[in-house]
Amino acid sequence: MSLFYGNPIIHADYADPDIIRTGGDFWLVSSSFNHVPGLPLLHSRDLIHWTLVNHVVPRLPFAGYDGVQPGKGIWAPSIRYHAGRYWVFFSIPDDGIFVCHSADPLGEWSAPHCLKQVSGWIDPCPLWDDDGRAWLVHAFAYSRSGIKNQLQLIEMAPDASRLLDEGQIIFDGTPSHPTLEGPKLYKRGGEYWIFAPAGGVKRGWQTVLRAARLPGPWESRDVLHQGETPINGPHQGGWVALENGEHWFIHFQDKGLYGRVVHLQPLRWREDGWPLPGEPSDEPGKGQPVLTHRLPGLPYSPCEIQTSDDFADGRPGKQWQWQANPADDWVNPGRPGLRLRCAPMAAWDGAPALYTTPQLLLQKFPAVRFSVCCGVTPDFQRSGDEGGLVVYGERYAALALHQGQDRLLLGLRHGWISERGILTEHWVPVADITDCPPSELACDVGYDGICHFRYRAAGQAWQAVSPRFSAGAGKWVGAKIGLYAASSQRDSGGHVHFDSFTVDSK
Incomplete structure (x- = not known):
């Protein structure tokens, strides 16, 4: 076992x-x-190895989320433990500030409770103070509120049932801290601390605020930036202290089509009282990310985030997500493997479009380079039924089996949405597979998200599909890969059966 992590x-x-x-x-x-x-x-038990254990919100009980709303939904949550319960605060940017809680993080969480119905209040984080009072700090989304670069403090009922006042702005980052957001509120050594990112997701930095009293005045210092490293925009995350006296900071890096990947930085508190995440850089008081570092002083506990799935119980594992609230009949768990119904494909300007189809079952890209392979059996009932393997983002492509009028086709359905919001989608036939349908579909994802689709029938060699495809990020998210079944008909009765989904990271 290595003594270092990367x-x-x-x-x-x-x-x-x-x-x-x-x-x-x-x-x-x-x-x-x-x-x-x-x-x-x-x-996790060692800060390095993680596994996906639950979802706090099984459905989005808000208007419109039975359909696809790219980039909306749950933004920048915070998690805390207080009074024997776990608490997660989050925003729905068009609907308000919400909280869920549970005594058992692996069990069922409470339904989202609205603390404030408002548009544009985002990124909430609570603090239960030593005197029994409770507080909430949050940022603003300019697109909804017309406010930017400011943090607001509000007193909250100690049971997190309601907010007690209208709040006050405690820090204005204009003009020194553009796009100040994502605050995380702490108390240490009798002082109050806010860790908040600034500068935007691609090239931003981590700012820390410090005050003797919650209303302020607040001092600020930028404590983590890219420095001389290849890690762009290291910011927005949380600080955690270990029982052994070590301190660590977890944050993201925006990697374009791969999304916002997670980094871990050592953190030390300087003699002047300010934190320094990462390693010292050439700018005094600022750290830069470490590429490798000695492991945290914790028992080594290897585990991994789930990717491959054999659908043993006929349902998808925790690593899968739909594009919107699922209907009860999208999955038919009648036998081992995943049996997806050919639900109607969504429409865009009156034409069927995969981009806004809610029943895409997707998971995150797990590595820079990887391959996926799925076993597939169609059970189509009407012309227009289809299903297959999809790579999804604002540029997307699917290798799909499609039922034509009198023959079974294999084709590429691909499309993209422009910066002006214009969607273009094409269906390109690859082969007539009526007499020899594929039993497996695969996709090899290489550097920069270059994807090569391929297929084969049982007992035959793999066949490459041209052209290759360049994956693109989604709206505020990285590219995803997964499975789907759909139909141009409203009530087809068709299904697609997937007996496995195997991921091999390079």
């Missing part, structure tokens, strides 16, 4: 991470946007 510790799109420790357990939550189930909960 960053990123999670090369998958767990955006806007926050973290707590309870005893020997670490818990991490992240944004999930419009994907369902929402608000993933990860667990």
Whole structure:
């Protein structure tokens, strides 16, 4: 076993991470946007190896989320442990500030409770103070509120049932801290601390604020930046203290089509009282990310985030998410393997479009390079039924089996959405497979998200599909890969059976 770890510790799109420790357990939550189930909960015992153990929000009980709403949904949650319960606060940017809680993080969480119905209040984080009072700090989304770069403090009922006042702005980052957001509020050594990212996701930095009193005045210092490293925009995350006296900071790096991957930085408190995450850089008081570092002083506990799935119980595992709230009949778990119904494909400007089809079953890209392979058997009933393997983002492509009028086809359905919001989608036939349908579909994802689809029938050699495809990020998320069944008909009765989904990371 190596004594060192390398960053990123999670090369998958767990955006806007926050973290707590309870005893020997670490818990991490992240944004999930419009994907369902929402608000993933990860667990670790050594800060390096993680596994996906639950979702806090199984459905999005808000208007419109039975359809696809890219980039909306759950933004920048925070997690805390207080009074024997786990608490997760989050925003739905068009609906308000919400909280869920549970005595058992692996069990059922309470339904989202609205603390404030408002548009544009985002990234909430609570603090229960030593005097029994409770507080909430949050940021603003300019697109909804017209406010930017400011943090607001509000008193909250100690049971997190309601807010007690209208709040006050405690820090204005204009003009020195553009896009100040994602605050995480702490108390240490009798002082109050806010860890908050600034500068935007691609090239930003980590700012820390410090005050003797919650209303302020607040001092600020930028404590982590890219420095001389290849890690762009190291910021937005959470600080955690270990029983052995070590301190660590977890944050994301925006890697474009791969999404916001997770890094772990050592953190020390300087003699002047300020934190320094990472390693010293050439700018005094600022750290830069470590690429490798000695392991935390914790028992080594290897585990991994789930990817491959044999659908043993006929249902998808925790690693899968839909594009919207699922209907009860999208999955028919009548036998081993995953049997997906050919539900109607969504329409865009009156034409069927995969981009806004809610029943895409997707998971995150797990590595820079990887391959997936799925066993597939069609059970089509009407012309227009189809299903297969999809790579999804604002550029997307699917290798799909499609039922024509009198023959079974294999084809590529691909499309893209422009910066002006114009969707273009094409269906390109690859082969007539009526007499020899494929039993397996595969996709090899290489550097920069270059994808090569292939297929084969039982007992035959793999056949490459041209052209190759360049994956693209989604709205605020990385590219995803997965499975789907759909139909141009409203009531087809068709299904696609997938007996496995195997991921091989390079």
